[in-house]
């Protein structure tokens with residue numbers, strides 16, 4: 380099937396007619412679609428269309444915008460099962476995980492629509508008698524939204540919704556591994572009757588389409604989720620034009636397990652957050668830091684859970700699907716080799732799976748390394764796959780120090796019954812999202828979501844800051860004396 384870009388209310392091919400192919404990671408023989416390999420010129424047209432649509436979209440008022448967006452949410456709910464099937468066939472995650480993603484997108488969108496309707500500036504008492512002082516929030520203009528393949532439906536939802544409800548227009552580029560999920564997202568807005576140009580969709584490479592979306596002078600805001608390396612490049616480029624950026628980047632998230640932890644609950648939470656979506660959540664647990672006293676007991680419980688994980692095609696009755704494509708497969712297998720060479724102990728997994736109908740897919744065993752040392756690459760770098768590194772610490776202070784001894788700062792957890800330790804951890808852990816006795820991946824749309832250190836930059840997504848990023852403040856003083 381040949382798919383197209385959606386620009387200015389019409390489906391169109393890339394201007395030079397080139398396409399790229401996408402395949403199901405559970406079975407690389409299955410082509411999921413051919414997509415426009417768009418040029419910079421295509422992206423430019425989309426940006427110009429969004430720019431032309433901006434004034435009217437900003438002027439119609441938030442209640443009418445909310446009507447369009449609420450209708451899109453209703454369409455989404457009605458199509459949830461169909462969308463989940465698209466996510467699974469394209470990304471590989473299990474059907475249950477795909478359903479959860481669609482449900483999360485719905486909740487994010489409902490919350491952001493409500494925020495938009497309630498959007499307000501400030502009125503403050505002026506220091507000059509007879510002067511009325513207030514501020515209003517205004518949309519910024521055209522927003523470039525660039526999303527990754529791991530949450531190809533929810534991430535566009537939590538970026539596009541606050542952008543659109545607050546009166547901006549959007550050019551959206553999906554990751555090249557998951558354009559069909561991106562199209563499914565755009566389709567619901569088309570069915571909701573969104574005016575032409577308000578939401579444009581362009582598939583293609585980061586170096587072409589993405590580059591235009593970063594450098595085009597008509598773009599006023601860039602919201603990007605992806606790898607830290609690409610994010611740093613975007614920041615450098617955006618700085619030249621003083622364009623605002625929201626960068627949600629990689630992670631190396633630790634779970635600290637103290638000697639007084641409920642080890643069953645801790646092992647459940649670590650196993651869930653390390654292997655759900657084949658370890659390809661930005662908030663996946665990739666390091667378990669266990670206090671020596673309970674390391675053996677925790678490892679035994681963890682390995683028991685890991686060995687019970689059923690891997691296979693996400694459309695079947697399984698717990699974990701394939702990783703998302705050949706590049707991911709090679710990169711993760713590369714890290715497993717690095718872990719072996721670095722001298723860590725391979726306690727579980729470590730192999731590509733090719734039996735039981737998995738020979739044409741990108742399946743990897745859930746993998747655990749123990750005896751991991753803090754400076755090893757598998758303890759420092761984001762692997763973004765079903766690979767967990769277990770480190771041992773002598774006590775709380777060392778565990779906290781190890782948790783922070785990485786360049787990333789996205790998410791963390793501590794498992795303990797000691798409230799004093801829990802609060803010390805909450806205070807000193809260097810992340811944007813942290814937990815006590817819960818998995819590193821837990822979050823809710825009502826609160827902001829973003830990382831610190833190399834995990835993020837700018838005003839975070841979601842929660843009340845979702846709309847903050849896409850609006851600017853205009854302050855007025857009126858002398859009525």
Ligand code: NAD
Nearest residue numbers: 526527528553554585589590605606609627628629630661
């Ligand atoms: P990626 O950086 O390779 O690509 C992300 C998007 O950027 C894609 O759409 C890609 O085409 C585009 N892109 C690539 N080069 C570009 C350029 N030069 N200019 C503009 N756009 C460009 O990341 P990925 O492999 O798709 O996603 C995985 C990464 O995303 C992981 O590091 C993961 O941790 C991170 N992630 C972070 C969060 C978060 O909220 N912090 C959420 C999900 C994923």
